[in-house]
Every structure is written in structure tokens, then in C-alpha cells.
Amino acid sequence: MSRLPPAIFLMGPTAAGKTDLAIELAQALPCELISVDSALVYRGMDIGTAKPPSALLEAFPHRLIDIRDPAQSYSAAEFVSDAREAMAEISASGRIPLLVGGTMLYYRALLDGLAEMPPADAQIRAALEAQAEAEGLAALHRQLAEVDPESAARIHPNDPQRLVRALEVYRVSGMSMSEHRARQRAQKAGAGESERSILPYTVAQLSIAPAQRQVLHHRIEQRFVQMVEQGFVEEVETLRERRDLNPEMPSMRAVGYRQVWSYLDGDYARDEMLQRGVAATRQLAKRQLTWLRGWDGIHWLETSARDNLPRALKYLESLSILS
Incomplete structure (x- = not known):
């Protein structure tokens, strides 16, 4: 029986430091990056999604970033198809797919498949x-x-x-x-099919997060304020000028975008927009952590630790990912 090719999942809540660790791993290993983020798929949504800067993306390309217009939808099923195709191409080149992001539904859909549901009515x-x-x-x-x-x-x-x-x-x-x-x-199970066999890879599952909740909350607040200072409000103003976008679309329901849109509608003042944006981002992080705490087989890393790269490499070696 042939050995399954390796793949690495790097998960965690928003603002936990996933991108920084992914770059360290990509520098140390023959990896190619695949974004697992339902907001980063959209073009023109850069600041509010904390999209990696263009210089970093040029040096370390991420697949599945900027693949949709904000007026379009993007489903978990589409992600699974796109990610599996990208993973196959990377593996065929002799490299390791490194999937990084915080959309937990996408990871779960990759691992377990998507349940067939009744059609819409x-x-x-x-x-x-x-x-x-x-x-x-x-x-x-x-x-x-x-x-x-x-x-x-x-x-x-x-x-x-x-x-x-x-x-x-x-x-x-x-x-x-x-x-x-x-x-x-x-x-x-009755047919003898393992749930994990749906994804034909040996998957190493890493997750990074601060040990203390208040540390994550502080990081979230700092980043949201920084995004506003960098032009997040102006970014949403540009999107609002388009007649084909509205706040109920999936892209505009991304955390932060709805709050800034409502602020621009005059629903509340700037300070309240900041408070609401931070609160919504914290709620997102809470949901992400809830997913992860119920997840089997995760190797946890601490955001503030200085030895996350060697710890991650040691874990990957223990799974024979590096052999």
C-alpha cells in the first residue's frame, strides 16, 4: 500500500499569528501555501480582511486569494474542489501543501466531505x-x-x-x-469507509492561539484599530460606490465590513463602529476556538512562544511528514 502524500493544516482564531508561522514554515520546508479563508477570496477587500501585503504574497504566493469579485458567492463545496486541485498540483511537484487560515468549515469539509442536503426551496x-x-x-x-x-x-x-x-x-x-x-x-461507516479517507493525504493539524483569552482580545482590538487607521473605512466607501453590492451579500457580511457599512450609513458614530467591529471580531474568534476545542488530533502552539517553528517541525517529524 503506497504512502499518502503529506499536507499541513495551520489553523487558529483570527489575529493569532497564523500567517507569520506559515511564512516561517514555508522558509524551512518545501511548502506551497493555500489560503483557507472565506473573506480572502475576494478582490478589493484587502485591509478589512488583513490580507497579507502584496510584497509578501509575491515572495510567498498563497493560492485561493483574490479569486472572486465581491459580488460573487463562494461556497464550501467550491473551496473543497479548488483546494483539492491545488493540493494535487503541489503534491505532484514534490512539495507539501500548507493550508493556512481560520475558516473552520472549510477544513472540516475537506476532511470529512460535505453532507448531501435537500435542494433549496x-x-x-x-x-x-x-x-x-x-x-x-x-x-x-x-x-x-x-x-x-x-x-x-x-x-x-x-x-x-x-x-x-x-x-x-x-x-x-x-x-x-x-x-x-x-x-x-x-x-x-457501514460501507467500511473511513471519514478521514475522504482526503487522501497524511494531514498534520497545527493550531496557534494565545493561552490567555485577554491576550487574544487585545491583539484583536489592536489590529482592528490599525486597519481603520490604514484606510479600512475608505476601502468600504469604495465598495459602497458599486451598485451591485449591498450589506446582505456574503462578502459584505465579513466581520468588520458590516459594521463599517452601517457606520457609513449613519447608524452609529465612529467610536461605536470601532467597538462593534472589535466585538464582532472577538465573537468570530470565540466561534473559531469552539470549533478547534472539539477537534481531534490538533497539535497546539502558543502565539507568544519564541520556539513555535522548532516545535512545529518536531511534531511534523513525529508524523513522518518530513521523511
């Missing part, structure tokens, strides 16, 4: 969107918690797209998303 979706408009997203989240508590725990109460989709699946099929996933996992 325009009438049911319209009714759910009307309910959200009339009663608020909190009402939809409470409703989801009654029929699918597992999905409700995973989906943020202010995520209209995923809330509507989860309830739509239940209304269309009479089964929750969680039940669909559990049934398909059982079918794969």
Missing part, C-alpha cells in the same frame, strides 16, 4: 426570510434550537444565511441538518 426560503424581517434573527435561532440544537450551537444567531438554510433543510425534509450528517456518516 424558494417558497420556504422566502417565508423564512420574511419571518426574519418581521421577528428578527433571534426568533429564527430559537426555532432552530428546538428542532436542531446541534446546528443552533454551531451557527451564530446573527448569521441569516446559515440560519435560513438550516431551517429550510428541516422544513423541506422533516430532518435536521445534524440528522442528515449523522445518517450519511453511518452509511459511510
Whole structure:
């Protein structure tokens, strides 16, 4: 039986230092980088997404950055297809795919595959969107918690797209998303198919984060303020000038963009925009850490440690990734 090619996942919450460590790894190993970030796929969204600067991207190219216009959508299924293609090309060249980013759903979809769900129903979706408009997203989240508590725990109460989709699946099929996933996992297990065999690689899973939550909160606040000072508001102003964009689009729902858009609409003052942007980013980090703490096989690294590179290399060596 031939040995599976290696791949490295470098995960972690926002502002934890993933990019810096990825560059160190790329300098030490024959790696090529693949971005795992649902916001970095969009062109023209540079400051608010903390996109690596152009000089760094030129020296260390990242695949799957700047591959969509903000008016377009980009799904987890598209990511899986694009990432698998990129990983195959990198492996064929004798190099190691290094996937770095914080969109945990993308990693999970790569590892476990995407569960097949019922098709969309325009009438049911319209009714759910009307309910959200009339009663608020909190009402939809409470409703989801009654029929699918597992999905409700995973989906943020202010995520209209995923809330509507989860309830739509239940209304269309009479089964929750969680039940669909559990049934398909059982079918794969009954067929003797390992969930991990879906991705034909030996995967090393690294995650980096500060040990203290307040340290991460401080880093998030510092970075958000810095992004505003670097022209984040002006970046959103430019996007607002386009007639084909609105704040409900997936791209404009990225953390920070919605808060700046509302500030430009006059919904609140600059200081409140800063507070809301920082709070939303902290909530994102909390959700990312929740995913990661329930994740098997992760090797954790501390953001402020000075020996993360040798620790990571030692871990990779223990998995025979470097042999």
C-alpha cells in the first residue's frame, strides 16, 4: 500500500499569528501555501480582511486569494474542489501543501466531505426570510434550537444565511441538518469507509492561539484599530460606490465590513463602529476556538512562544511528514 502524500493544516482564531508561522514554515520546508479563508477570496477587500501585503504574497504566493469579485458567492463545496486541485498540483511537484487560515468549515469539509442536503426551496426560503424581517434573527435561532440544537450551537444567531438554510433543510425534509450528517456518516461507516479517507493525504493539524483569552482580545482590538487607521473605512466607501453590492451579500457580511457599512450609513458614530467591529471580531474568534476545542488530533502552539517553528517541525517529524 503506497504512502499518502503529506499536507499541513495551520489553523487558529483570527489575529493569532497564523500567517507569520506559515511564512516561517514555508522558509524551512518545501511548502506551497493555500489560503483557507472565506473573506480572502475576494478582490478589493484587502485591509478589512488583513490580507497579507502584496510584497509578501509575491515572495510567498498563497493560492485561493483574490479569486472572486465581491459580488460573487463562494461556497464550501467550491473551496473543497479548488483546494483539492491545488493540493494535487503541489503534491505532484514534490512539495507539501500548507493550508493556512481560520475558516473552520472549510477544513472540516475537506476532511470529512460535505453532507448531501435537500435542494433549496424558494417558497420556504422566502417565508423564512420574511419571518426574519418581521421577528428578527433571534426568533429564527430559537426555532432552530428546538428542532436542531446541534446546528443552533454551531451557527451564530446573527448569521441569516446559515440560519435560513438550516431551517429550510428541516422544513423541506422533516430532518435536521445534524440528522442528515449523522445518517450519511453511518452509511459511510457501514460501507467500511473511513471519514478521514475522504482526503487522501497524511494531514498534520497545527493550531496557534494565545493561552490567555485577554491576550487574544487585545491583539484583536489592536489590529482592528490599525486597519481603520490604514484606510479600512475608505476601502468600504469604495465598495459602497458599486451598485451591485449591498450589506446582505456574503462578502459584505465579513466581520468588520458590516459594521463599517452601517457606520457609513449613519447608524452609529465612529467610536461605536470601532467597538462593534472589535466585538464582532472577538465573537468570530470565540466561534473559531469552539470549533478547534472539539477537534481531534490538533497539535497546539502558543502565539507568544519564541520556539513555535522548532516545535512545529518536531511534531511534523513525529508524523513522518518530513521523511
